Amino acid sequence: MSNIIELKNVCKSFGNTEVLHNIDLSIQEGEVVVIIGPSGSGKSTLIRCINCLELISSGEVVVNSISIPSEKGKIRQVRLEVGMVFQQFNLFPHLTAVENVAFGPRKARKMNKSKAAEIAKNLLNKVGLAEFENKLPGQLSGGQQQRVAIARALAVNPKVLLFDEPTSALDPEMIGEVLDVMKSIAKDSGMTMVVVTHEMGFAAQVGDRLIFMDDGRIVEEGKPGEVMKNPQSERLKDFLSHVKHH
């Protein structure tokens, strides 16, 4: 299978501080990659470089055969193929659930209104929120909002989905419903997923690969079960002893 994402010698600095150091990473189509690591290790920055929310300082990011930064003019094409789910949901507060989900197909994919609404309703149904389609984000619980956000990202029919700690802002009893939706996407659609999370159960169950980052570097990677069972570095051992097991 071909690599849908390739990071080649990627460095990223904010001002004078380099937060990603020479990252090399290839992700195959359909792969589910889980990224873990302590706070400030650069997990968010890394995945935000994939959809160009951050522009890399040096190196190359290739997504679906588009190379950034040399093809800067094609950033929108990259984003059409790379959806993102955020920790804080970031639903558009002035749009209802179904309008939020239909927004991408309508505006980014230029579909007509009824087609976009149909797609949106199907997706809301899939994430178990059919009866909430006319609610505004403010009227939904955190878990429901995050499921709408996942549907919104799916609606533009991307090849890759990025998740940045999708359950970290949720009350414990709502984490399960969101993880279930993510699991079903991974299993049913063969979607390429890059997930930053501390949910080790999720990583073990659906992850094809687990990456441990520390201080802007990939320190260890491998099959989730093996990496968790046999951590090589002291830092990963230490990290694993601190995260909860679900």
Add this chain to the structure above:
Amino acid sequence: MDFELSVIVESLPALLEGAKLTWIITILGIVGGMVCGVLAGLGRIAGTEALGEEPHGIFKPISIVIRYISAGYVETIRGTPIIVQAMFLYFAFPMLVKAVTDIERFRIEALTAAVITIIFNAGAYIAEIVRGSVVSVHKGLLEAGMSLGISRFQLIMYIIGPIAFRRMIPPLGNQFIISLKDTSLFIVIGVGELTRQGQEIMASNFRALEIWLTVAIMYLIMTTVLAMSLRHIERKMKIF
């Protein structure tokens, strides 16, 4: 104290004429001021992260120039009294035109000068309202929009615009009322708006109490109509 209702009745037609002019200047002024204000407000933050992401290439210097022009406009208007702006436009500007070009008989009608003054004056304050509201839109929402692959124009039109507009309504209402009351200053360039009508009637019959009471009530009615229309718009928009 003697209070003659008949004085009010007699002066009512002239005062209503003045009120009508006040209303016309105000409406044209705030409609034009909105256009001006949105352009200058967005201009002040052109090319910054508040409107998506920073531009590349040639757009970068262009956006800097736009920012400076917008800021210059806003600061010039905010830093000078509106009455000076009106006098400048009505008396000084034609002389300037005459000096620079060969046009001999260049003149600006008093009413035109009044409307233009309100447009540019309100525009500068509205620009600050627009800028403040746009900057206050949560950055995560912009990132959510951008990550769907929409254009900057779509981002501004469908996400930043509606969210920011909701926050603009209360301060806009404030500015509209200020602009309406500012029209009374055009008495200095001889526009026959409400205050001037009151002044002229006063000068002929010396009935200060009746006239200024009526004038005040007329202003109050107009500002109330403005305030209520904005409240109506606010209510009609979805709560979030």
